[in-house]
Amino acid sequence: MSAEPDHDPDGDPGHDHDYEELGLVAGLEIHQQLDTDTKLFCGCPTDRREPDNSTHRFRRYLHPTRSELGEIDVAALEEASVEREFEYLAFDSTCLVEADDEPPGRIDSEAVDVVLEIAALLDMTPIDQAHVMRKLVIDGSNTAGFQRSALVADDGAIETSAGTVEIEDLMLEEESAGRVDETESGVRYALDRLGIPLVEIGTRPDITSPAQAKEAAERIGMLLRSTGTVKRGLGTIRQDVNVSIAEGARVELKGVQSLDDIDDIVAGEVHRQVELLAIRDELDEREAGVGEPVDVTDVFAGTDSSVIDGALSGDGRAMAVRLEGFAGLVGHEIQPDRRLGTEFADHAKRHGVGGIFHTDELPAYGVTESEVDALREAVDASEDDAVAMVAADPEPAAAAIEAVAERARAAIAGVPEETRGVQETTSEYLRPLPGAARMYPETDVPPVELDIENVEPPELLTEKVDRYESEHDLDAGLAEQVAYGWRMGLFEAAVEQGVDPTLAAQTVESTVTELRRDGVPIEQLDDDRFLDAFALLTAGEVTTEGLPDLLATLAENPDLSPAEAADQEGLGSAGNEEVREIVVEVVERNADQVETEGMGAFSGLMGECMGALGGRAEGDTVSELLREEIQKRA
Numbered sequence: 032m033s034a035e036p037d038h039d040p041d042g043d044p045g046h047d048h049d050y051e052e053l054g055l056v057a058g059l060e061i062h063q064q065l066d067t068d069t070k071l072f073c074g075c076p077t078d079r080r081e082p083d084n085s086t087h088r089f090r091r092y093l094h095p096t097r098s099e100l101g102e103i104d105v106a107a108l109e110e111a112s113v114e115r116e117f118e119y120l121a122f123d124s125t126c127l128v129e130a131d132d133e134p135p136g137r138i139d140s141e142a143v144d145v146v147l148e149i150a151a152l153l154d155m156t157p158i159d160q161a162h163v164m165r166k167l168v169i170d171g172s173n174t175a176g177f178q179r180s181a182l183v184a185d186d187g188a189i190e191t192s193a194g195t196v197e198i199e200d201l202m203l204e205e206e207s208a209g210r211v212d213e214t215e216s217g218v219r220y221a222l223d224r225l226g227i228p229l230v231e232i233g234t235r236p237d238i239t240s241p242a243q244a245k246e247a248a249e250r251i252g253m254l255l256r257s258t259g260t261v262k263r264g265l266g267t268i269r270q271d272v273n274v275s276i277a278e279g280a281r282v283e284l285k286g287v288q289s290l291d292d293i294d295d296i297v298a299g300e301v302h303r304q305v306e307l308l309a310i311r312d313e314l315d316e317r318e319a320g321v322g323e324p325v326d327v328t329d330v331f332a333g334t335d336s337s338v339i340d341g342a343l344s345g346d347g348r349a350m351a352v353r354l355e356g357f358a359g360l361v362g363h364e365i366q367p368d369r370r371l372g373t374e375f376a377d378h379a380k381r382h383g384v385g386g387i388f389h390t391d392e393l394p395a396y397g398v399t400e401s402e403v404d405a406l407r408e409a410v411d412a413s414e415d416d417a418v419a420m421v422a423a424d425p426e427p428a429a430a431a432i433e434a435v436a437e438r439a440r441a442a443i444a445g446v447p448e449e450t451r452g453v454q455e456t457t458s459e460y461l462r463p464l465p466g467a468a469r470m471y472p473e474t475d476v477p478p479v480e481l482d483i484e485n486v487e488p489p490e491l492l493t494e495k496v497d498r499y500e501s502e503h504d505l506d507a508g509l510a511e512q513v514a515y516g517w518r519m520g521l522f523e524a525a526v527e528q529g530v531d532p533t534l535a536a537q538t539v540e541s542t543v544t545e546l547r548r549d550g551v552p553i554e555q556l557d558d559d560r561f562l563d564a565f566a567l568l569t570a571g572e573v574t575t576e577g578l579p580d581l582l583a584t585l586a587e588n589p590d591l592s593p594a595e596a597a598d599q600e601g602l603g604s605a606g607n608e609e610v611r612e613i614v615v616e617v618v619e620r621n622a623d624q625v626e627t628e629g630m631g632a633f634s635g636l637m638g639e640c641m642g643a644l645g646g647r648a649e650g651d652t653v654s655e656l657l658r659e660e661i662q663k664r665a
Contacts, residue, residue, distance in 0.1 A: 048298070048301055048302065048305065050240045050301065051239065053276040053277060053301065053305070054277025054278075055297075055301055056239060056274075057244050057272055057275075057297055058199075058234045058235060058238060058273045059232070059233070059238070059248055059270060059271070059272055060231060060233050060272075060273070061230075061231070061251050061252070061270055062231050062269045062271070063229065063230050063232075063252075063255050063268045064077075064229055064261065065145050065146070065227070065228040065229065065260060065261055065262065066260050066263075067227075067228050067260070069141075071138060071179070071204075071228040071229075072128055072135030072136050072138065072179065072205060072476065073126050073129065073136055074126070075124050075126050075129060077228075079223050080122050080124075080221070082211050085120035085121060085221065086122055087121050089119055089130065090116055090117065090118050091116075091117050091174060093169040115217035117217050118217065118218070119174060119208065119221075120211065120219065120221040120222060122222065125222050128226070129222050129226055130174055131175040134475040135179065135476055137476065138163065142203060143161075143183075145261075146183050147482075147486045148258050148260075148487075148489060149201065149230055149254070149258060150183060150187070150201055150486075151483060152254040152488050152491075153184075153201065153251075153254065154188055155186060155198060157482075157483045158184065158481060159481065160478045160479065160480055160481065161181040161182065161203070161478060161479045161481055162181060162472065162478045163180070163181045163478075164181065165177040165178070165180075165471050165472070166178045166179075166204075167471075168207070170218075171208075171218050172207035172208050172220065172225075173205075174208070174225070178204055180202050180205075180231070181204065181479070182200055182202055183203050184481075185199060185201070186199075187201070189247060189250050189251060190250075191243050191247050192246060193240065193246070194237070194243075195237065196234050196238060198233070199233045199234060199235045200231075201233075202232075202233070203228065204228075205225070205229065206224050206225065206226065206227040208221060208224055209221045209223065209224040209225075230255075232251055236273065241293070241294035241295070241298045244272060244293050244294060244297045245290065245291075248270055248290050249290055252268065252290060253491070253493065255268070257489050257491045257492050257495075259519075269285075269286055269288060270290070270293060271283060271284060271286070271287065272296060272300075274301065275304075276304050279305075279446040280446040280447060280448045281448050282449055283464060284451050284453050284458055285450060285452055285461065287453050288453075292453075292456055295456040296453055296456055299458070303365050303366050303369075304446045307365060307442065310360055310371060311442065311444065311445040314442065314443050317356030319356030319357060320355040321352065321354060321439045322352055322354075322411075323352070323436075324429070325350070325353075325410050326350060327349045327406055327409045327410065327420065328349045330405045330406050330409050335399065336396050338396050339388075339398065339422045342423050345424075347422060347425075347428070348422070348423070348424070348428045349421070350422075350431070351406060351409065351418050351419065352432055352435060354419060354439050355415075355416050356415055357416060357439065358390070358414065359391060360417070361389045361391040361392075361417045362391030362392060367456075367457060368457070372391065372419070373459075374438060374460060377460035378431075378435060378438045379432070379434055380431075381431075381434060381460075382430035383423070383431070384427050385423075386421075387419050387431075388422075389418065389419045389420070390407065390417050390418045390419075393406075406418055420432075421435070449461070450462050450463065492514045495510075495514040495519070496511050496514045499532070499536075503533070513536045513539065513540060518539040518543070518558075521539050522535050522536055522539050524558065524562055525539070525561070525562065525565045528562060528565055530565050534575060538565075538578060538579075538582075539561070542578070542582070545579070546583055549583075551582075551586050551587065552587065553582070555586045556585060561582070563592070563593040564578065564581050567581070567594065572594070573597050574648055575650070576641065577600075581597055581600070584600050610648045610652060611656050613640060614653065615660055616643075617639050617643060617657075618657070618660045618664065621636060624636075630658075630661055632661065633661060636657060640653050641653060
């Protein structure tokens with residue numbers, strides 16, 4: 032077996048596989064933040080804050096607890112094997128519930144209403160009574176050491192071009208704290224995100240291709256946005272994908288930020304599993320095995336490798352393990368820029384080491400050929416064997432090399448079940464798949480009665496597009512831009528206020544985009560400020576041509592009213608007589624051109640007239656008067 036990938040290195044690995052033959056099945060878990068006024072179990076706002084604005088901080092250590100049956104979840108147990116301190120950034124709005132110093136309040140009624148709307152859109156059946164459960168989470172992302180979650184509905188479905196995808200469950204839960212950065216002793220989180228209402232939509236494993244995974248995610252995303260009560264922007268929606276092939280294993284890929292990447296991520300995981308199965312088959316032929324860890328510190332006494340020498344300073348130790356029959360396979364690429372050895376390193380890093388060394392890549396990093404020979408001899412490795420090694424303080428070194436050995440044994444078996452974190456279109460090991468032992472009842476929050484009978488499903492975004500085309504005569508592209516855009520509600524309010532629909536649509540989409548590109552802080556304008564500007568337009572006090580300048584002035588001067596901004600910039604609408612005077616002046620100044628070219632001079636003179644008026648007159652009015660004046664002289 033070659034140690035090189037069997038795909039075109041310039042192509043896209045994974046997409047050339049026969050998914051039906053491989054037995055691909057996949058399911059989605061969509062996590063979407065709700066745009067409610069308050070958090071799920073307290074009255075704190077759901078607005079995000081900058082870490083630099085934190086007012087105080089505190090630290091915690093978290094440990095796993097046993098389930099009601101006395102079991103400890105395997106994923107939580109592995110998290111606990113790494114001693115870490117968690118630091119939390121709190122804000123002036125942070126309450127005792129968020130700090131886990133006070134029991135949670137009742138579940139937010141607005142969040143319940145929204146999630147029932149989502150259930151209706153997904154054709155799901157709500158359960159009679161929602162009971163909040165605790166889901167054990169000790170990675171520091173929740174101050175309590177668990178996440179509160181409630182099943183709201185089940186048994187739904189969506190349609191894709193490749194067939195029906197059933198929706199297994201709909202959960203309402205609290206969002207985790209936002210990870211800020213790593214510290215020397217652990218991880219730092221910010222509490223502004225903790226507790227924001229979050230819906231989790233889980234499909235059954237009905238998806239059989241990467242393209243269908245993307246289509247299903249897009250459909251669910253459209254339904255969620257149709258409620259008008261979900262947050263928008265990076266990080267407000269995340270997709271987890273569960274992927275397996277017939278001879279592989281279920282792998283949970285967490286943290287897909289972009290819908291556009293889902294098909295590539297699924298294809299990449301299929302390719303990874305195919306490569307791991309090929310490695311398994313080769314290891315089986317070689318009758319591979321894994322030896323016991325050995326202390327090889329003496330091999331590197333006086334080494335010229337600065338990396339190893341630094342790790343061994345003080346009480347550092349070098350630990351190695353013989354990988355029998357693995358020669359050439361540890362360096363085998365299983366995803367772009369990721370090899371089997373990278374998988375080993377993922378597991379080792381969980382125990383606080385920087386990475387691993389292995390003989391498929393040595394000599395390198397200052398390690399000499401003679402040191403490689405001595406390393407092989409120290410662990411009794413033959414030419415057919417590989418050797419993996421870590422260098423660190425004694426305790427992490429011992430734990431890390433054992434983790435490498437465990438992962439090597441899993442490679443002999445094939446594809447391990449695990450949870451992986453997505454990095455663009457590849458992934459890295461996070462932890463084992465969690466089990467049922469991490470769930471137990473929440474005794475501090477009373478159950479909630481659910482009733483979907485009076486829930487009115489909202490208009491779908493696809494239906495809005497059709498309505499904007501038919502009712503407002505928008506072209507298809509502009510109608511879709513507005514319906515799926517951030518300012519759809521503003522557009523509808525402007526039309527209701529009497530603004531021409533096409534002008535309103537172009538303003539909230541094209542004009543806003545152009546102003547942002549020009550460096551105008553357009554995000555400073557809320558919908559009310561836009562509507563006040565539109566009111567001046569419909570009253571004839573500002574022209575269509577002057578509206579962009581008015582919006583720019585309002586964005587840059589938040590203390591000005593729209594009327595004050597219009598006066599400051601001289602954007603008031605000119606009367607017909609004033610417009611005619613300016614048009615006549617421009618025509619007379621260019622009398623020779625008009626006499627020579629007649630209406631051929633219109634385009635150039637129109638621009639001159641509009642410039643002289645500074646946006647204080649509508650283009651149609653100026654055009655009509657200019658044509659009259661040219662015709663008089665033609």
